[in-house]
Amino acid sequence: MDADSPQMMHETRRLMVLKKSPIDGQALKRLAEAGLTWLRTNQQIVNSLNVFPVPDGDTGTNMVLTMQAAYEEISALEVQNFGQVAHAIAHGSLMGARGNSGVILSQLWRGFARSVDNQEYLDGPSMVRALVAARDTAYKGVVRPVEGTILTVAKDIAAAAEEALKKTDDPYEILKEIVAAAELSVQHTPELLPVLKEAGVVDAGGKGLFYIYEGMLRYANGQSIDSSAVILQPLATVVMENALESIEPGQDFEVVVDFHPNSQFDLDKYYRGLEEMGTSIQVGEGEGLYRVHIHVPTELRYEPIDFTMTMGTITKVAMENLIAQMEQREAPSRGSKLTLAPVEAGQIAVVAVSPGTGISRVFASLGAAAIVEGGQTMNPSTQEIIDAFENLPTEQIIILPNNKNIIGAAQSTSELTVKRVAVIPSRSVPQGLAAMLRLVPHGEFDEVVGDMTAALNEVETGEITKATRSVEINGVAAREGQYIGLLNGELVVSHPELEGTCLGLLEKGRASDFELITLFYGAALSKSEVNRIVDAIRLAYPNQEVEVQEGGQPHYQFIISIE
Amino acid sequence: MADEINPLGSIHVSPRAIATIAYQAARESYGVVGLAHKNLMAGLSQVIIKDPTHGVEVHYENGLVNIDIYIIIEYGTRISSVAESVKNTVRFHVEKALGLSINQVNVHVRGLRVSEVD
Numbered sequence A: 001m002d003a004d005s006p007q008m009m010h011e012t013r014r015l016m017v018l019k020k021s022p023i024d025g026q027a028l029k030r031l032a033e034a035g036l037t038w039l040r041t042n043q044q045i046v047n048s049l050n051v052f053p054v055p056d057g058d059t060g061t062n063m064v065l066t067m068q069a070a071y072e073e074i075s076a077l078e079v080q081n082f083g084q085v086a087h088a089i090a091h092g093s094l095m096g097a098r099g100n101s102g103v104i105l106s107q108l109w110r111g112f113a114r115s116v117d118n119q120e121y122l123d124g125p126s127m128v129r130a131l132v133a134a135r136d137t138a139y140k141g142v143v144r145p146v147e148g149t150i151l152t153v154a155k156d157i158a159a160a161a162e163e164a165l166k167k168t169d170d171p172y173e174i175l176k177e178i179v180a181a182a183e184l185s186v187q188h189t190p191e192l193l194p195v196l197k198e199a200g201v202v203d204a205g206g207k208g209l210f211y212i213y214e215g216m217l218r219y220a221n222g223q224s225i226d227s228s229a230v231i232l233q234p235l236a237t238v239v240m241e242n243a244l245e246s247i248e249p250g251q252d253f254e255v256v257v258d259f260h261p262n263s264q265f266d267l268d269k270y271y272r273g274l275e276e277m278g279t280s281i282q283v284g285e286g287e288g289l290y291r292v293h294i295h296v297p298t299e300l301r302y303e304p305i306d307f308t309m310t311m312g313t314i315t316k317v318a319m320e321n322l323i324a325q326m327e328q329r330e331a332p333s334r335g336s337k338l339t340l341a342p343v344e345a346g347q348i349a350v351v352a353v354s355p356g357t358g359i360s361r362v363f364a365s366l367g368a369a370a371i372v373e374g375g376q377t378m379n380p381s382t383q384e385i386i387d388a389f390e391n392l393p394t395e396q397i398i399i400l401p402n403n404k405n406i407i408g409a410a411q412s413t414s415e416l417t418v419k420r421v422a423v424i425p426s427r428s429v430p431q432g433l434a435a436m437l438r439l440v441p442h443g444e445f446d447e448v449v450g451d452m453t454a455a456l457n458e459v460e461t462g463e464i465t466k467a468t469r470s471v472e473i474n475g476v477a478a479r480e481g482q483y484i485g486l487l488n489g490e491l492v493v494s495h496p497e498l499e500g501t502c503l504g505l506l507e508k509g510r511a512s513d514f515e516l517i518t519l520f521y522g523a524a525l526s527k528s529e530v531n532r533i534v535d536a537i538r539l540a541y542p543n544q545e546v547e548v549q550e551g552g553q554p555h556y557q558f559i560i561s562i563e
Numbered sequence B: 001m002a003d004e005i006n007p008l009g010s011i012h013v014s015p016r017a018i019a020t021i022a023y024q025a026a027r028e029s030y031g032v033v034g035l036a037h038k039n040l041m042a043g044l045s046q047v048i049i050k051d052p053t054h055g056v057e058v059h060y061e062n063g064l065v066n067i068d069i070y071i072i073i074e075y076g077t078r079i080s081s082v083a084e085s086v087k088n089t090v091r092f093h094v095e096k097a098l099g100l101s102i103n104q105v106n107v108h109v110r111g112l113r114v115s116e117v118d
Helices: A006-020 A025-041 A043-048 A059-074 A082-096 A099-116 A124-140 A150-167 A171-192 A194-199 A204-221 A241-245 A267-275 A303-309 A322-328 A357-365 A382-390 A407-416 A429-436 A445-458 A498-508 A527-540 B015-028 B079-098
Strands: A232-234 A253-261 A279-286 A289-296 A312-321 A348-354 A370-373 A396-400 A420-423 A460-466 A471-473 A476-478 A483-487 A490-495 A516-521 A545-550 A556-562 B002-006 B009-013 B032-035 B056-061 B064-074 B104-113
Touching (some): A025 A043, A025 A059, A025 A204, A059 A099, A099 A204, A124 A171, A150 A171, A267 A279, A382 A396, A396 A445, A420 A445, A429 A445, A483 A498, A490 A498, A498 A527, A498 A556, A516 A527, B015 B056, B015 B079
Parallel strands (some): A232 A279, A348 A370, A516 A545
Antiparallel strands (some): A279 A289, A460 A483, A460 A556, A516 A556, B002 B009
16 A cells, blocks of 8 residues: 555544544543534434424434533543543533433443543443443333333444454444444334334434444544535535634645546545545536535645546646635634624624524624524534623623524523523524514513514414425325425425425415515525526415525525515 | 213223323333332332332312322432423323323422442
8 A cells, every 4th residue: 555545644544543542531522522523413314213293302402412511511621531531421411411312321421431430541341341331321220121222222332342342452443343233223223113113213312322423433534524415516505615614623725626527437436535535525516517625634635636536527626725714814704794783782682593694694684693603403502602692792682593403502591691691482594584573672671572572473484395204294295305395394295396395385374365475595506496486486476575585504495484 | 080072972091091101101211210109208219019000190180180200210310301201201101092181290209219329
């Protein structure tokens, strides 16, 4: 193997993470963060596995919140001792445990921490002992353990770890084995729990636990943990500016390559090759021309170009030194495109959570004092929300979560700040916008909160997205890959075409009884597609005003407001 | 009596039947290691009698069903989360089985079982 080949460099990097430096408390901290991040990236996948109706709330969200609480306990900890960090994680997860799966997760950490106790470093044998202890503690917490759940996956992980120890005492090799075993265990859960088989899903809690371990493995491998799937986007949406929002350590250069793929081009293979080099990978396609965007460390800055040359003909290359660019910008890049409303002392300031840049602009234009970008996963942490308003020169804060999964995190902020915080429980962007219209910055706080809350019910929310699996709810049958329309969060229509779904949704929402239809189009749509659909809507609803805005949100093709 | 009356006849569900469903649901909840009679004194928490409704009380008030559950939780878990989970799970299973809505499910944590000392 050539010493400078990508293969060798990747191998070296991985070894540096797990082997060269022994696994101490700080390594555990990074691994825990990786597990949390990857789980958060796949949070919605876990949520979608819940068997309706759910007595417990969204498993994915609960596990993320629990892991987050665990991580918050150690994020500022500089301690080297492995055992001490483990104990802190256990403590944090206990305090933040949400839902059944969260409590079980906290038990797993508890057993793990007790086993490693005060150890300086983690090695193979102690790792296996700790995983067994984790399983034992978790099983102790219930009279009748139900198999086919997260408990089973924890059990299979412990068994796989014990097996692996017979062949190796390298923690990295053991981690590989347990991730593989966890994956198999999750796939097997429908065989153990009939209700899973009926619903055609695997167990949500088990899948969540798998993601935590997989995240750690991906981190050790140098693979990306904040983009979960290859999504081919229209060329126009591979925006360079977004790249600066979050730069991981070690990613120094941003490389963008335009190319025409050759006849043997395989997108999955290409993407996997890119994953070995860097992160924040986006591949866009427009009229036969592909554009790839990637962040790489300095020593690998030419890799994407060389690699792409083997896959096609390059037409253009752009490289930017990210760190140098970061130093030139003064303010956080998030706020730089928006003109946010200036806040005077004693005024009410509104913090809005937004899924897309276009929508952020609308909130800003309506008077929002701060915007929290929800990002790909629409799951900002409590801390991110607090950071948005903590430095505003006023004590009166109103938060618009604009998503039902964020309401909890928004409400948690009131415990962590001395400011007066009210959360208007907006479950969607249209609701949030309706509330914004009632904002009176100089008004009396409780009165304004009351008015804004009342506004939530005055607008109907439509969301158009693609079905990630086949479901039948409320008498509506949707096949995986079809478009579905949700009215105020409920599935009401499904259609193979985007246009048909939109029209169906508007019909279910009785749009003809209302006056204004506003469509926010997502990042995945081209202008021409949007125009075509809007024309069709205008034709169907000649008596209503139809407005179009660029929303820029991921996942949802359209967010529609009917009022 | 939890009643359902339709033109074909009436269905009566006894409190004991409701209690049994609630009991099973509570026992399956994570964090619950036993149910305890509400008069159980402290120190006797190891004694868990195998009555299918032990630790569960079902009351009717003006046509509304209220359930009280007395549980013992594993030390080291987050008590509020476990109790919340029990409340939701009991409600879910009873309502699913009976098709009736329950007014209140009150969870009483009677004790903790210490399996391991931290």
